[in-house]
Amino acid sequence: xxxxxxxxxxxxxxxxxxxxxxxxxxxxxxxxxxxxxxxxxxxxxxxxxxxxxxxxxxxxxxxxxxxxxxxxxxxxxxx
Numbered sequence: 001x002x003x004x005x006x007x008x009x010x011x012x013x014x015x016x017x018x019x020x021x022x023x024x025x026x027x028x029x030x031x032x033x034x035x036x037x038x039x040x041x042x043x044x045x046x047x048x049x050x051x052x053x054x055x056x057x058x059x060x061x062x063x064x065x066x067x068x069x070x071x072x073x074x075x076x077x078x079x
């Protein structure tokens with residue numbers, strides 16, 4: 001699954017366009033590697049997002065194509 005779609009489906013970032021812009025600005029990394037919006041994410045990957053001084057990290061637990069609010073919580077684990 002693309003990282004920009006994953007961030008939206010997991011409800012880490014509210015909109016896909018915002019997730020895409022964050023990736024293009026170099027603020028999103030998977031396993032300590034800066035990624036582009038089209039890069040793939042898989043189960044077990046560690047995602048880090050840089051929001052100003054904050055750097056939340058998440059572990060991917062599950063990939064769900066069409067997630068709802070309840071499924072979004074199953075997709076990631078905060079570190």
